[in-house]
Structure formats: C-alpha cells, structure tokens
Amino acid sequence: MRLDTVLAAVCYLATIAVPVKSAHGRWWLFVLAAVACAPLVWRRRYPVAVAAVTGAGTVGLALAGGVTNLPYGQLVSTYTLADLAPPLWRLLGVLATAVGVAALTLASGSSPSLAGVAALPFVAAYALGTGARARRDRIAMLEELHKAAAARERERIAREMHDVLAHSVSLMVVQAEAGPVVLRTDPDKAEAAFDAIANAGRDALGQLRHTLGILRGDGGLAPQPDLDALPALVADARRAGLDASLSEHGDRRALPAELAIAAYRVVQEALTNTVKHARARQVSVLLDWRDRALRVEVRDDGRGAGAGPPGHGLIGMRERVAACGGQLSAGAVEGGFRVTAELPLP
DSSP, X not given: OHHHHHHHHHHHHHHHHHHHHHXXXXXXXXXXXXXXXXXGGGTTTOHXXXXXXXXXXXXXXXXXTOOOSSOHHHHHHHHHHHHHSOHHHHHHXXXXXXXXXXXXXXXXXOOTTHHHHHHHHHHHHHHHHHHHHHHHHHHHHHHHHHHHHHHHHHHHHHHHHHHHHHHHHHHHHHHHHHHHHHHHHOXXXXXXXXXXXXXXXXXXXXXXXXXXXXXHTXXXXXXXXXXXXXXXXHHHHHHTTOEEEEEEESOOOOOOHHHHHHHHHHHHHHXXXXXXXXXXXXXXXXXXXXXXXXXEEEEESSOTTOSSSOOHHHHHHHHHHHHTTOEEEEEEEXXXXXXXXXXXXX
C-alpha cells in the first residue's frame, strides 16, 4: 500500500502540472485530478471500483479542459483492471473505455480517426496488465505441477521404503521367533536362523541406502533389484519355513528397469504377506513370458491376509503395476491365495 500511495501521488502531480503551469488552473481541476488519481492507493484491493472512480475523474477533467497529455491515473487503473479483475469486469472495462474515448473525441470536435490514436495508451496499459496476469497464472500452474510431482515422488519413496522394510523385517521377526525354539532342539538350525536374520538386515540396509541416495540426488549406492534377484527372495522364504519354489515359462527377455523392479516388488510383497499373514506351508512363484506381457503369479496354500481393507502393500503393488500400464489382481482361490500381475512388454 505504501508503493501504491507513492504511485498515486506521482500520478496526481503529473496530472496537475498542466493546470498549474498554465496559470488558468481552477480549484475544481485539482479536485478532479484527485478523483482521477487518489483511488490508486486501493487499486489492488478494489480494482473494478478504482477503475470506475478514476475513469469518472478523467472524464471530468477532459470536459473541464484540464486533461494532460496522458491520463496517468486512468492508465494505471486500466493496467490493474486487466491484471486483477474477473473476466466479466475486464470486458465491461474495455467497453466502457472504448465508449468514453470515442465520446470525448467526438465531443472535442476532433476527427473520429483520432479516437484510435487516443486509445493506444489504454491498449498498451491493458496489454501490460494482461501479461502480468498471464505470468502470475503461469507461475501458479508451475507451482501446482511442482507440488504434484513432489507428491508423486513422496508416494514412490514411501512404496520403496515399505517394500524394503516390510519384507526384511518380516523375515527377521519370523526367524527371531523361531530362534529360541530351535536353539534348544537343533543348534545348527538356530545358527542358520541367525544367519538369515543377519542377511535380511544387510539386504534391507543396502536397499535403504539406495533409496536414501536417490533422495540425496546421488543416484543411490547400489543397483535396484531385478528378476535376477528373485531366487534370493525365494531362498529367504525357504529360510522362513516355507516350501517355496520359483519357475519360469517361456523365453526371458530384457526388461526396462521400471518393469523389472515392478515385477520384483510384486513378488517381494506377495511373499512378505505370505510369511506374515497367510499361515501357509507352500508358496510358488511363476514367471510366464507371453508374446506381449509378462505374467507374474505368486500362489500359496494359506488363508490370505484375512478380511478388512487392503493394506499399504497391496495398494503399493497396484500403483506400481498401473504405472507400468499393467493390471494386478489378488484374492482367494481354491486351496489358497493368489497374486497375479500382468506387465506389458515393450
């Protein structure tokens, strides 16, 4: 508001310069100049009202013969109207300005062709205001796009963290719970259980370092897992006490990184749910290479995750597969529970 107060004062002084210099200035010219300029103090808050009042003051000055070379106050209010006013009021302002300029030109006895020349400053002021509004809208749009991209990135990182921690911690919990039992009955199995806990912890740390490296922008400290890492997942499930198997049908093809990590994470989350919730004894992982799609199936003989809303793991799997253009289904089947993902091949 301080800046607009200074702007209004400058416009007022420029407007009254001609009446003062001519020595024919009458007091009402100074009042009309104040009407044409003083409202600029509130131009940002009330752009339409300020444009109307300054327009009335400018018309009064023109009729009284006290117009300067340029109607400074009215030009600033025209700029503000184009910048801040709603579309309907902008249209009405343009029409009112055009009618006013034409009427004053004709009333002064000037040639109608001069109306276009008189309108040029208003056209320039309106164009500058429109440009300022477009720039502000563009900045707002870019900010929204940035927020949306940041939200998507947070969701992606959250999925990565969930997948890494849920799988590794679940295996560690299962092995730790079994440790005291086998320690008394089979020391060799107890040692294997502790080795499994250590391996799961190291794997989790490695993948967490990679995820945090992406957040820091250094690209991570380890490569993302792919289909070649599936045997290790199945071996982890065996160490957790499951009869786990991995089979592959068809000819394997090279996959883009996003498809490979999606297939890996689907298997990882499905095995994690089997270990945590299914009370299963057997689980099988199948990779079925088809002409246009890779079908990933994880099936166990357990009861599934039970009733209730889907957890974050299932939601994350669906989001991963959908991001690759595929489809995921999960539900009870005869004799167990099945998770199936169809991933389109390039």
